[in-house]
Amino acid sequence: MKFYGKRIPMHKIYLDNNSTTQVDPEVVQAMLPYFSEYYGNPSNLHSFGRDAKEVLELAREQVARLINARPEEIIFTSSGTESDNLAVVGTYKANMNRGSNLIISAFEHSAVYYAANYLKKWHNADIVKLPLDQHGIASPLELSKAITDKTVLVSVMYVNNEIGTIEPIQRLAHIAHQVGAYFHTDAVAAAGKIPIDVKALEVDLLTISSHKIHGPKGVGALYVKPDVDIQSVLYGGLQEHGLRPGTENLAGIVGFGKAAEIAKRDLSTGVPEKIKVLRDYLQEEFEKKIPDIKINGHPFERVCNILNISVAYVEGEALLMNLDLEGIAVSSGSACSTGKADVSHVLKAIGVEDKYINSPVRMSLDKNNTKEEIDYTIDTMVKIVERLRTISPLWKPKK
Numbered sequence: 001m002k003f004y005g006k007r008i009p010m011h012k013i014y015l016d017n018n019s020t021t022q023v024d025p026e027v028v029q030a031m032l033p034y035f036s037e038y039y040g041n042p043s044n045l046h047s048f049g050r051d052a053k054e055v056l057e058l059a060r061e062q063v064a065r066l067i068n069a070r071p072e073e074i075i076f077t078s079s080g081t082e083s084d085n086l087a088v089v090g091t092y093k094a095n096m097n098r099g100s101n102l103i104i105s106a107f108e109h110s111a112v113y114y115a116a117n118y119l120k121k122w123h124n125a126d127i128v129k130l131p132l133d134q135h136g137i138a139s140p141l142e143l144s145k146a147i148t149d150k151t152v153l154v155s156v157m158y159v160n161n162e163i164g165t166i167e168p169i170q171r172l173a174h175i176a177h178q179v180g181a182y183f184h185t186d187a188v189a190a191a192g193k194i195p196i197d198v199k200a201l202e203v204d205l206l207t208i209s210s211h212k213i214h215g216p217k218g219v220g221a222l223y224v225k226p227d228v229d230i231q232s233v234l235y236g237g238l239q240e241h242g243l244r245p246g247t248e249n250l251a252g253i254v255g256f257g258k259a260a261e262i263a264k265r266d267l268s269t270g271v272p273e274k275i276k277v278l279r280d281y282l283q284e285e286f287e288k289k290i291p292d293i294k295i296n297g298h299p300f301e302r303v304c305n306i307l308n309i310s311v312a313y314v315e316g317e318a319l320l321m322n323l324d325l326e327g328i329a330v331s332s333g334s335a336c337s338t339g340k341a342d343v344s345h346v347l348k349a350i351g352v353e354d355k356y357i358n359s360p361v362r363m364s365l366d367k368n369n370t371k372e373e374i375d376y377t378i379d380t381m382v383k384i385v386e387r388l389r390t391i392s393p394l395w396k397p398k399k
Contacts, residue, residue: 011327013373017212017305018161018189018364019331023255024214030258031216034251042248043239052250056167059257063221066260067187067206068197071303075222075240080188080209084111084155084220086233086243087205092119093113094231099150100178105130105138105157106349107168112155113185117382130156136165136350143175143178151181155171158206159190162346163297163364164306166194173202182228188212188217193303204228214366219252249379270347276304278374279365283307285378290385291397294356298349305365310347310356313395314388319361328377331362355394369373 004264005121014022034055040048060071076087092102102167106129138156147154154176159166171182184205187196192213198206205228210219220396224230224243236245240303266272286309287295296308311319316332323330332344347357363377389395 006279010120010319011373011376013328013329013369013370013377015363015365015373015377016329016331017366018362020211020217021214021366022368023211023216024259024262026262027215027255027258031251031255042250043237049180055254056248056250059253059260062257063260064306065207066191066264067208067223068199072241073218073223073226075239075243076248076256077220077222077244078218078249079220080109080151080186080207080212080366081111081220082244083207083209083220083224084109084184084186084232085115086222087117087224088115088153088155089233090230090243091182091184091205092125092226093123093233094229095182096123097150099148099152099201099386101126101128101151103128103130103143103146103151103154105155106137106386107162107328108157109188109283112157112186116155126150130154134350135301136160136163136346137301138167138172138300139170140171140175143172147175147179147181151176151179152182153182154188155184155186157189158185158196159193159303160297160346161189161204161368162306162344162360163308164189164302165298166301166303168188169201169203173204177202182395189306190303193305195267196354198223199227205230210256210259211316213259213263216255219249219256220241221256223386226359266367275365275369278369278371279305279307279363281371281375282363282365282378283309286381289378289382293354296350296356296360297353306362307365308360308362310352311359311385312355313360313392314359316359316361318388319384321357322388323380325363326380326384331364332360339362358360 038051040052041052060074064071064074080135102125114129120127156167156172158169169185182204188206188209191208204225205275206223208221212219232243260342292312294310320332343357
């Protein structure tokens, strides 16, 4: 790897697992035969196709078990984004005769947000954004006020991918069903972190993604309850119950299935609890050693691996770049497009005050992180913040 004149850091620490995860070695081994040895098309009736179909359906069972669904309720797609698009656009378009109202939370992933915008622009959908409290919780009371008998679909993500807040999905779904609306949740940031039971949650549609649970990129899944009226948003063959045409990515799906199996195993053996211990230690040390920081998200109702903090009087992009130079990979709530920084829509939605809103840092851990890595991150972060604040015209240290 080239660093173009910059020094090569002594450490390489990955704390950006909500962006993507390292593929598990067990997953790699499971996938390898399906690139060259077993390469049949699952839609063919000959032996090559039948062998491919058999492992495809095994993977479907593995993914289904992760969320307590039936295999026939799982539709494989290319990503969480495609699954969200299919859920939002496919369900809305199949039910436009019932109404035009679509409710989403104010901090949905862009895959839901832009799908809703498409429906507004081209199909006159009436989009209502559900407000959130300061911790990022979507209130069932607010949904009760917003929903009508013209509401076709409500989509609220199970866990926010930036701040980690866990939403009261079962209560929200119950309210949607009272007026005959469908309920979708993007559970990409929840899968593998907390148990998911689609029956207990009472959801009609649920999205998960392979590469967020140590599987390969390029594979996602959508759970679709049998009585949901939904149509495909792509056109072609009849694969995946006619909802997702195109030859299935067999090797990727095999990897997704294995990753789902491992994720379910990890949930049962206490892996999330071990990650939470490291995350809480990281937070406690930051709170002790760095003055004037803010923890974004719910203090308790959040997943085990996310720590989103804002550091007052420090530019977020500068903080990220300096951490990267020290070998620590994290992400920010801010996105840069054509050289212009934009404030995180998530932090806007929960009303983060001005002095904190431009400097969020999301650290997302996984089972591969160690205490030694966390200790190094703490020490490095403290030094970087101190250095950046010395050149900030707004920082006034307390005496």
